[in-house]
Amino acid sequence: MYLCLDQASKHTAYTVSRENGELARYGIIAHEEKDSEQRLFLMVQDIKKIIKKEKPTLVVFEDIQLQQKNVIVYKCLARLQGMIIYTLKEMDVNYVCVPPATWKSHVGIVKGKRDEQKRLSIIKAEETYGISVDGNDDLADVLNINTYARDIILKGNKK
Numbered sequence: 001m002y003l004c005l006d007q008a009s010k011h012t013a014y015t016v017s018r019e020n021g022e023l024a025r026y027g028i029i030a031h032e033e034k035d036s037e038q039r040l041f042l043m044v045q046d047i048k049k050i051i052k053k054e055k056p057t058l059v060v061f062e063d064i065q066l067q068q069k070n071v072i073v074y075k076c077l078a079r080l081q082g083m084i085i086y087t088l089k090e091m092d093v094n095y096v097c098v099p100p101a102t103w104k105s106h107v108g109i110v111k112g113k114r115d116e117q118k119r120l121s122i123i124k125a126e127e128t129y130g131i132s133v134d135g136n137d138d139l140a141d142v143l144n145i146n147t148y149a150r151d152i153i154l155k156g157n158k159k
Contacts, residue, residue: 001054004149005047005061006142007084009036009076012043013142016054021150023129024054028139036076044083051091059088059095060149062103062141096153103148 001024006013015026029046033039051059061084064077081097088095104110107128109120118137125133125143133139 001056002058002060002149002154003050003054003056004142004146005059005084006138006145007043007061007077007080008138009073009080010039011138012047013136013138014047014050015142015146016050016056017146017150019057019154021154023143023146026139026143026146028136037079040076040080040083043080044087047084048087048091051087051093057094058149058153059084059093060145060153061095061097062145063097063099065100096149098145098148103145106148106152107144109144 001019002017004015004017010030010032012029013026014029016024018024029043031039031042031046033042061081064074064081066074085095085097104117104121107121107124109117109124112120118140121137121144122133122135122140124147125131125140128147129143133143
């Protein structure tokens with residue numbers, strides 16, 4: 001099994017897939033607590049539960065990128081990423097941190113502003129997996145990260 005994550009400050013989307021790339025399950029971990037440190041702590045606890053249940057051999061997650069207009073969110077995502085890496089190290093689970101441009105390029109999202117990229121991500125995920133993400137771009141992104149993991153990382157063809 002492998003686990004993919006698209007982490008955000010309040011919602012983290014995830015997929016669990018079999019080694020052959022078959023999607024086993026997917027979902028959203030959501031926490032709305034006002035205290036960001038508590039929210040991130042709870043998010044990581046939920047990720048830990050998934051890891052304990054599914055026992056993935058690899059976790060693939062999106063790297064963070066600086067949004068010039070929102071340094072506070074960047075810092076929050078940096079903290080979350082550090083907590084996830086610490087947890088994975090503590091649990092002895094291998095991981096790959098994928099830059100957004102890398103997985104987006106792999107699935108054909110190569111241009112456009114943020115809203116256009118979100119729209120394209122939804123289209124690609126729904127076409128690839130034959131499911132509706134109901135306009136949820138976080139879920140679409142993690143499904144596309146899953147495609148990248150299946151096609152590139154698990155086949156040993158990492159770009």
